Amino acid sequence: xxxxxxxxxxxxxxxxxxxxxxxxxxxxxxxxxxxxxxxxxxxxxxxxxxxxxxxxxxxxxxxxxxxxxxxxxxxxxxxxxxxxxxxxxxxxxxxxxxxxxxxxxxxxxxxxxxxxxxxxxxxxxxxxxxxxx
Amino acid sequence: xxxxxxxxxxxxxxxxxxxxxxxxxxxxxxxxxxxxxxxxxxxxxxxxxxxxxxxxxxxxxxxxxxxxxxxxxxxxxxxxxxxxxxxxxxxxxxxxxxxxxxxxxxxxxxxxxxxxxxxxxxxxxxxxxxxxx
DNA sequence: GTTGCATTTGCAACAATGTTGCAAATATAA
DNA sequence: TTATATTTGCAACATTGTTGCAAATGCAAC
Numbered sequence: 001x002x003x004x005x006x007x008x009x010x011x012x013x014x015x016x017x018x019x020x021x022x023x024x025x026x027x028x029x030x031x032x033x034x035x036x037x038x039x040x041x042x043x044x045x046x047x048x049x050x051x052x053x054x055x056x057x058x059x060x061x062x063x064x065x066x067x068x069x070x071x072x073x074x075x076x077x078x079x080x081x082x083x084x085x086x087x088x089x090x091x092x093x094x095x096x097x098x099x100x101x102x103x104x105x106x107x108x109x110x111x112x113x114x115x116x117x118x119x120x121x122x123x124x125x126x127x128x129x130x131x132x133x
Numbered sequence: 134x135x136x137x138x139x140x141x142x143x144x145x146x147x148x149x150x151x152x153x154x155x156x157x158x159x160x161x162x163x164x165x166x167x168x169x170x171x172x173x174x175x176x177x178x179x180x181x182x183x184x185x186x187x188x189x190x191x192x193x194x195x196x197x198x199x200x201x202x203x204x205x206x207x208x209x210x211x212x213x214x215x216x217x218x219x220x221x222x223x224x225x226x227x228x229x230x231x232x233x234x235x236x237x238x239x240x241x242x243x244x245x246x247x248x249x250x251x252x253x254x255x256x257x258x259x260x261x262x263x264x265x266x
Numbered sequence: 267g268t269t270g271c272a273t274t275t276g277c278a279a280c281a282a283t284g285t286t287g288c289a290a291a292t293a294t295a296a
Numbered sequence: 297t298t299a300t301a302t303t304t305g306c307a308a309c310a311t312t313g314t315t316g317c318a319a320a321t322g323c324a325a326c
Binding site: 100 | 200201218220223235237240241242245247251252257258263
């Protein structure tokens with residue numbers, strides 16, 4: 001999977017700035033914040049260009065948002081589907097999309113209906129736990 | 134429950150700006166975003182003062198954050214405890230803290246441990262559902 | 267009530283962040 | 297290679313948030 005495939009799949013022009021964003025996300029293999037990406041690309045591109053490219057990728061759902069605590073928002077490639085579980089490691093601060101076939105249901109007041117569920121779990125990932133031992 | 138009780142309980146000075154924030158939250162009886170509160174109080178107080186007062190209330194956990202999608206963050210009085218479920222109504226855009234005795238557990242990869250869970254459910258609240266009928 | 271003191275407030279100046287219009291550059295399809 | 301719609305970079309601007317500091321305020325002790 002490279003950026004060209006993505007641009008074809010979404011029928012988007014492969015511009016240098018968009019490509020730089022996608023490439024960085026493909027390379028890092030973990031959700032990144034807009035800032036993390038922006039700071040890397042600030043030398044290469046104009047602020048305006050970055051904002052516009054990033055917004056486009058979000059609009060077309062090439063990337064999806066993961067909302068964490070403390071104003072921190074990360075982005076991952078692909079689009080969210082159905083019930084989505086994200087894991088935030090309090091130690092390494094990394095975020096993961098947890099794939100699960102499990103479907104969770106919640107107790108709600110009478111008459112409430114559910115469209116979408118977002119679950120954020122904070123804890124310690126296996127790698128950090130092993131390091132701590 | 135009035136603002137004076139809150140200031141006593143948290144051993145915070147009852148300043149005019151802090152009081153205005155608390156009073157607004159008590160009156161509205163639903164989580165509000167920092168913007169919603171700020172805009173209301175902009176005429177009355179300096180921007181700086183508002184930011185500082187708001188930050189203090191958050192620091193002392195007089196209010197707690199509810200992170201929604203699209204950069205939208207709301208705040209509710211009181212502090213979050215244990216597993217917390219928030220409900221966002223896609224129709225009226227209001228947020229509620231759902232009180233539940235239920236404890237939910239999630240399937241995670243091997244070795245992962247959980248500290249805290251944040252659950253955001255988006256759907257239609259009972260009131261909006263009834264209106265739609 | 268008055269006083270004293272730590273805290274908070276408002277202001278000015280500034281820094282950072284994001285937005286808009288527009289001309290030049292670029293991507294893609296013909 | 298050309299034509300055309302889209303994207304880019306720039307300048308100017310708007311908004312948002314931060315800092316230092318003097319004046320005002322809250323509150324506790326008297």
